[in-house]
Amino acid sequence: MKKNVLIIGAGGVAQVVAHKAAQNNDILGDIHIASRNIAKAEDIIAGVLEKRALKQPGGVLRAHTLDALDVEATKALIRETGVQIIINVGSAFINMSVLRAAIDTGVAYIDTAIHEDPAKICETPPWYGNYEWKHAEECAQKGITAIHGAGFDPGVVNSYAALAVQDYFDDVDSIDIIDVNAGSHGRYFATNFDPEINFREFTGTVYSWQQGAWQSNKMFEISRTDDLPVVGEQTTYLSGHDELHSLSRHLPVKNIRFWMGFGAHYINVFTVLQNLGLLSEQPVTTAEGLEVVPLKVVKAVLPDPASLAPTYTGKTCIGDLVKGTKDGKDREIFIYQISDHKEAYEEVGSQGISYTAGVPAVAAAMLVATGEWDVRRQANVEELPPHPFLNLLNHIGLPSRIREGDDDRALDFARDDAGKWRVA
Structure with missing residues (x-):
């Protein structure tokens, strides 16, 4: 069973993820939030504490400064915190950097959107084939669970x-x-x-x-x-x-x-x-x-x-x-x-669009933690069992x-x- 979560990003979706992870910290364990702007991460933590969202009071809830494009810095933070699941809700520009860090450190990876190159728009389909799917063989060989597009749409x-x-x-x-x-x-x-x-x-x-x-x-x-x-x-x-x-x-x-x-x-x-x-x-x-x-x-x-x-x-x-x-x-x-x-x-201090994107990412992390989605390979959401995912969403905010x-x-x-x- 995997435990302890690193949330990358400190925007509206990250806020939802932090609150929902806190509400389910009996399953997910320690919660770490990393952003280039640590003040935003600290504000999210303050909101979680204000709403008393931690299911198990006293659990670890900590903010960190991180440039997620820096693969070595991300790897160092993963090792320092002992996290086993990354929920990447930062900019789509950082996906491949964070995935690289996850593969190198052997932790599970979840994102909510496809990777993008800042200098390119609408690349040749299928878009996942340009970046994510190129790592499928390596994920399988190393037993890395990497779930792509686990928001609402995609997700x-x-x-x-x-x-x-x-x-x-x-x-x-x-x-x-x-x-x-x-x-x-x-x-x-x-x-x-x-x-x-x-x-x-x-x-x-x-x-x-x-x-x-x-x-x-x-x-x-x-x-x-x-x-x-x-x-x-x-x-x-x-x-x-x-x-x-x-x-x-x-x-x-x-x-x-x-x-x-x-x-x-x-x-x-x-x-x-x-x-x-x-x-x-x-x-x-x-x-x-x-x-x-x-x-x-x-x-x-x-x-x-x-x-x-x-x-x-x-x-x-x-x-x-x-x-x-x-x-x-x-x-x-x-x-x-x-x-x-x-x-x-x-409930969480964010608007509905952020809510619909953030709650599924936490559900995916919970299923990885319990083993139902810990598939030890790369996968898009439609490749994974839909029933436990949708059933869990029914109970944590998205019926x-x-x-x-x-x-x-x-x-x-x-x-x-x-x-x-x-x-x-």
Whole structure:
């Protein structure tokens, strides 16, 4: 059994991870938080203590200064703290550095997003093949558990997809992942997570998996409108996203697409910024001879996503619309989760988007700790058993539901007499 956790990062998602790890420190053990800005890590610890989140009072909860791009420094911190599980919720730019440190020190690794090169946007699919999957053989040889994309999307939606393929269909024709934030932060313009990473998702080619091949589109070129549970009728746009690049490899499904909701105001501001060149990741030189990256300047002037939490209201709806056949008949189900921004803030001090990303990472760490997901190889979430993951999420803050026709019910799980998981 693995114990003791190192959380890398000190943003809104890290805050959620710290609170949830504290609530389950009987399983996870010591909790360490590392960031280039130790003050932010210390603020998270203060919030955890203020809310008395530690399930076992007196447990280790400590902040550290770390530049996670420094592999040797990360390895030294791992050895110093004695952690056995890393939860990496820092910038996507550090993934390969942290993974390298984990492999070299023999500890388990979990992240929530795909690695990115700061100088490149929308590389050739499949994106995991450009970085993460190159380490698969080494992880297997050394017995390293490395779980990639264990947030919500990617993460929980991958598990929904695996569950649908395994339990609900004989043949799946399409999986449409729909992500809607129907909340309001009250600011003129802001992004719900790191603006640099957020904008990079939408400035390149939109890749989707259709008819068993990659298809290219432009952002905001294709839309759909759905009547969704709780949040009602919503328009979403075909977008490129991490999970498509692993699901297309690991599941026998011809059509896998990702749709994200955007309001008209977001689209207008985004379009102006992009047309002005302000979303470029390539450096430019000012009249004063200063070299700056426009995208980083935009990030610097926008609100810190963590600052949105206190006044955020409304709900999110994220799920998988799956179509196929069962017993020779057409079937359609929507497996989904609803989160409330205000409730998330009251519990952990973060808004709902951070909450949905952070809770699954802790669930993954708990399953690694107990051995159910300690697979001693590299894996994406859809390759791992979905039932224990989704069942655990039901109990620690992210309960799932399933809608089929007029039937909308909680998605519950139980073990049968033989100890095998099943849908209750």
